[in-house]
Amino acid sequence: MAIMARLRSPGGCEWDRAQTFATIAPYTIEEAHEVADAIERADMADLKDELGDLLLQVVFHSRIAEEAGLFALPDVVAAISDKMERRHPHIFGDAPDGGHHLWEEVKAAERAAKGADSALDGVAAGLPALMRAEKLQKRAARTGFDWPDAAGPRAKIDEELAEVEAATTPDDVAEEIGDLLFAIVNWARHKGVDAEAALRAANTKFTRRFKAMEAEDASFSTRSLAEQEALWQQVKAR
Numbered sequence: 001m002a003i004m005a006r007l008r009s010p011g012g013c014e015w016d017r018a019q020t021f022a023t024i025a026p027y028t029i030e031e032a033h034e035v036a037d038a039i040e041r042a043d044m045a046d047l048k049d050e051l052g053d054l055l056l057q058v059v060f061h062s063r064i065a066e067e068a069g070l071f072a073l074p075d076v077v078a079a080i081s082d083k084m085e086r087r088h089p090h091i092f093g094d095a096p097d098g099g100h101h102l103w104e105e106v107k108a109a110e111r112a113a114k115g116a117d118s119a120l121d122g123v124a125a126g127l128p129a130l131m132r133a134e135k136l137q138k139r140a141a142r143t144g145f146d147w148p149d150a151a152g153p154r155a156k157i158d159e160e161l162a163e164v165e166a167a168t169t170p171d172d173v174a175e176e177i178g179d180l181l182f183a184i185v186n187w188a189r190h191k192g193v194d195a196e197a198a199l200r201a202a203n204t205k206f207t208r209r210f211k212a213m214e215a216e217d218a219s220f221s222t223r224s225l226a227e228q229e230a231l232w233q234q235v236k237a238r
Contacts, residue, residue, distance in 0.1 A: 213231050
């Protein structure tokens with residue numbers, strides 16, 4: 001807190017002093033993803049550093065807010081402490097039982113108190129698209145609007161794929177592919193798979209295999225597609 005106050009003060013760092021909530025937000029998102037990356041790589045030393053970078057973002061936003069007379073870091077900490085106690089009444093209160101259902105009930109009550117009038121209110125628009133799709137689907141499911149099993153969303157994938165192939169304009173193709181991706185997330189959800197995590201793992205696997213091909217053949221980029229595919233299969237088998 002003291003370091004950030006110094007950086008933001010007259011005579012401090014010009015770059016830090018020029019920042020706003022909006023300009024810092026992309027860095028906050030980036031740091032959260034780097035935390036997830038360190039966890040996925042099981043690099044605990046890197047995780048320690050990345051958590052520090054993420055914490056800096058919280059301090060940065062809080063300092064900007066304090067300068068504007070809105071709130072300060074202690075208020076942020078107090079708010080999350082109050083929220084965690086409120087959402088665990090079976091631990092900190094007198095509720096007879098707990099579990100995820102109670103957590104969701106408390107969250108729903110909080111949203112209602114803020115004026116939410118839809119089951120989908122509160123799902124952040126800034127989330128990664130796959131993650132947001134899953135959260136929207138889960139919210140809708142709590143109202144009963146959901147397939148009874150995985151067969152429904154699986155059939156929907158075929159339907160959406162056919163609509164992609166039938167689309168005739170670039171805008172229509174883009175829209176139908178969006179619907180297809182949404183259907184795939186729904187199927188993954190019914191299969192108990194986190195679509196965001198699954199795609200992240202696939203990205204990591206592709207990166208690993210592609211770099212292995214490059215290491216295997218220094219002239220990889222000049223090879224024919226058939227030769228590249230053959231090398232891909234070798235790396236994949238290995």
